Amino acid sequence: MAITAGMVKELREMTGAGMMDCKKALSETNGDMDAAVEFLRKNGQAKAEKKAGRIAAEGIVKTVVKDNKAAIVEVNSETDFVAKNDEFQGFVETVVNQIVDSEAADMDAFMAEAWAADTTKTVKDALVEKIAVIGENLNIRRFEKVAADNGCVVSYIHGGGRIGVLVVADTDVVNDDIKACLKNVAMQVAAMSPKYVSRDEVSQEYMEHEKEILLAQAKKENPEKPENIIEKMIIGRLNKEMKEICLLDQVYVQDSDLTVAKYVDKVAKENNANVTVKKFVRFETGEGLEKKVDDFAAEVAAQAGM
Numbered sequence: 001m002a003i004t005a006g007m008v009k010e011l012r013e014m015t016g017a018g019m020m021d022c023k024k025a026l027s028e029t030n031g032d033m034d035a036a037v038e039f040l041r042k043n044g045q046a047k048a049e050k051k052a053g054r055i056a057a058e059g060i061v062k063t064v065v066k067d068n069k070a071a072i073v074e075v076n077s078e079t080d081f082v083a084k085n086d087e088f089q090g091f092v093e094t095v096v097n098q099i100v101d102s103e104a105a106d107m108d109a110f111m112a113e114a115w116a117a118d119t120t121k122t123v124k125d126a127l128v129e130k131i132a133v134i135g136e137n138l139n140i141r142r143f144e145k146v147a148a149d150n151g152c153v154v155s156y157i158h159g160g161g162r163i164g165v166l167v168v169a170d171t172d173v174v175n176d177d178i179k180a181c182l183k184n185v186a187m188q189v190a191a192m193s194p195k196y197v198s199r200d201e202v203s204q205e206y207m208e209h210e211k212e213i214l215l216a217q218a219k220k221e222n223p224e225k226p227e228n229i230i231e232k233m234i235i236g237r238l239n240k241e242m243k244e245i246c247l248l249d250q251v252y253v254q255d256s257d258l259t260v261a262k263y264v265d266k267v268a269k270e271n272n273a274n275v276t277v278k279k280f281v282r283f284e285t286g287e288g289l290e291k292k293v294d295d296f297a298a299e300v301a302a303q304a305g306m
Helices: 005-015 020-029 031-041 086-101 107-112 123-134 176-192 202-219 227-244 261-272 297-301
Strands: 058-066 069-077 117-123 139-147 151-158 163-171 275-284
Touching: 005 020, 005 031, 005 163, 020 031, 058 151, 058 163, 058 275, 069 086, 069 151, 069 163, 086 123, 086 139, 107 123, 107 139, 117 123, 117 275, 139 275, 151 176, 151 275, 163 176, 176 261, 176 275, 202 227, 261 275
Parallel strands: none
Antiparallel strands: 058 069, 069 139, 151 163, 163 275
């Protein structure tokens, strides 16, 4: 029977196998969908199907800097053991190197583009094949690309890939001292997890929301104090919060006498440079994902019908 594009699409969605593999499977089984699924399973191309529902909350973050641009990616696995596997690490390395040159603006576009290591496949096809080889569910969760048009970008990886950071700065001098300074700033981002570069990025809506919360807290804690005193308390507490969430306001972890802003200014003056930190990206493996907690006793009991 004639194999239609709709049939190929349906089989691909069912199994996660590549388009050409699905077309071949349908041709070999005369369009029988169930038989085509079995054909793909026997040939290893649909091994990912059973694994797609498993939680993949481990994995690694990788970065790459290429000239004045950089990319960061998080790829998840089910176990930390696989995250340390050379096969997995090599796959993630290939992914991040493709992303830095990719025109894809989102994950759907990236997954649909040709796989750089074998252009007969898509990125999605390569991922499915890697799932079959490694034997765990894998997920290219997120990526971001940055560019430093008037300066440089540096990267930092912490804990073997548990946390990855990119820092972009405008600077009229790019030398080893400036790069080392920005690397230290990236380490600060990894350690202290700021939300913003500076107070300029904090929206008025966020500030008003925080003021409401702090006002309620202050009134509850100090019901006898007059409004003008409470107002001063709120300003003090809000400033303290800004020093925690804004990178440049944070105390520099390697020298508590300095803020990050003062540290950057110090290095800039020593190198007759003008340096402005413009942006950072921080990925932490598995953040926001529900991690599976294995309960071996419960698993045995369930299998025994207890």
